[in-house]
Amino acid sequence: MMAPPPGGVEVTGDLASMARFTVLFLAALLACDPGSGGRTTSRPASDSGPGTTDGGGGGADDLGPRLGTDLGPPQDFGTPVDGGCDPTEPIMNEIVGDPPDMLLTVDISGSMCTPLIDSFPPSMVTKMQIMKAALNDLVASKDARINFGMMLFPHSSGECAPGQVSNPIMPRNGAAIMSTLGGIVDDFFGCATRNTGATPTHTSLDAARSYYAGVAENPVGRYVLLATDGQPNCGPALPDGGTEETVDETVAAIEALRAAGIQTYVLGFGDGITAGDLNRMATAGGTGTPYSARSAAELDRALDAIAAEIIPASCTIQLEGATRDPRLFQVSFDGGPLIPRNESHTSGWDYDPTTNTVTFYGDECAAVQSGAVTQVDVDFGCPGPLI
Numbered sequence: 001m002m003a004p005p006p007g008g009v010e011v012t013g014d015l016a017s018m019a020r021f022t023v024l025f026l027a028a029l030l031a032c033d034p035g036s037g038g039r040t041t042s043r044p045a046s047d048s049g050p051g052t053t054d055g056g057g058g059g060a061d062d063l064g065p066r067l068g069t070d071l072g073p074p075q076d077f078g079t080p081v082d083g084g085c086d087p088t089e090p091i092m093n094e095i096v097g098d099p100p101d102m103l104l105t106v107d108i109s110g111s112m113c114t115p116l117i118d119s120f121p122p123s124m125v126t127k128m129q130i131m132k133a134a135l136n137d138l139v140a141s142k143d144a145r146i147n148f149g150m151m152l153f154p155h156s157s158g159e160c161a162p163g164q165v166s167n168p169i170m171p172r173n174g175a176a177i178m179s180t181l182g183g184i185v186d187d188f189f190g191c192a193t194r195n196t197g198a199t200p201t202h203t204s205l206d207a208a209r210s211y212y213a214g215v216a217e218n219p220v221g222r223y224v225l226l227a228t229d230g231q232p233n234c235g236p237a238l239p240d241g242g243t244e245e246t247v248d249e250t251v252a253a254i255e256a257l258r259a260a261g262i263q264t265y266v267l268g269f270g271d272g273i274t275a276g277d278l279n280r281m282a283t284a285g286g287t288g289t290p291y292s293a294r295s296a297a298e299l300d301r302a303l304d305a306i307a308a309e310i311i312p313a314s315c316t317i318q319l320e321g322a323t324r325d326p327r328l329f330q331v332s333f334d335g336g337p338l339i340p341r342n343e344s345h346t347s348g349w350d351y352d353p354t355t356n357t358v359t360f361y362g363d364e365c366a367a368v369q370s371g372a373v374t375q376v377d378v379d380f381g382c383p384g385p386l387i
Helices: 013-031 127-141 174-182 188-194 201-213 247-259 275-285 296-310 362-370
Strands: 093-095 101-107 147-153 164-167 222-228 263-269 291-293 316-319 329-333 348-352 357-361 376-380
Touching: 093 376, 101 127, 101 201, 127 174, 127 263, 127 296, 147 174, 147 201, 164 174, 164 201, 201 222, 201 247, 222 275, 247 263, 247 275, 263 275, 263 296, 291 296, 316 376, 348 362, 357 362
Parallel strands: 101 147, 101 222, 222 263, 263 291
Antiparallel strands: 093 316, 147 164, 316 357, 329 376, 348 357
């Protein structure tokens, strides 16, 4: 054996290896992040380095919590900082406020199988196609805000047969109504062959009143939307094989609906019905001025305006599930830009943990009340803007 060096001890191979290991281990500890307030954190996905843990606040032998350790309930760490995370949990919600009832009473007479005569350039798109598309958009976008039902007239049993309710009024009825609309033949040639009926408006409105008599009264409101493209007829027979107009009878049927507590909105599509007769009907229905449309865009706007009139004013949405930290909410309308939280309530939104609701203020409230907002998006997990 070799003699130990002067003033020291012999360092064997095993001891040398242990010393090197100790130095490397300490260097690795020093290279770690300083921690994040007692929470386990991970590097961003783009960083290939290992995760790190906080050293904790213990003594010299305390290396802090290990990965997988239960750190207990979350603490208040002040205002969150957006680290570029994505929303992690969409929160289901519904606008607070009971919806009214509306029976869509839709003219599918033979004249609906013709194009709009004042369209330019000329088109073979029928009024039936345009009406179906507009009604599909209406019931899809307002499904949660209005209890829809639908009657088509005339009924297929006869040229002047009164309409029958194909879709009874009920909540979330949009899909069923869209399915019924999808079954209507609407192309130029097929529609003209299948839909040869006249316009029994008055008897169809009487049938609507009879239907409502068997439906529990909705205190929020009960409405009929009459959408038609022609003068009411199906009165006494004429020598030419046609039938007399029945404008007076139609006005009387609308007055009877109103007496039963049911208001009627009147929508004339195209130029087949006179403005004076539309005005008489709308006045009888208690809704004031009628709506007229001579294009697909005008029809969409008219239906949206009618829906906005009957949807109850509300600026509050009810969130599902447990209460949450509103600092981690991201709120938007229809997938648009994020709306700031505003605790002064002059605009934007704020959260009430006692009711688990979000309420909108200012312009955002007006947008919800108008019915223009199809969906309120609330995501939880990342900070949103704050005013």
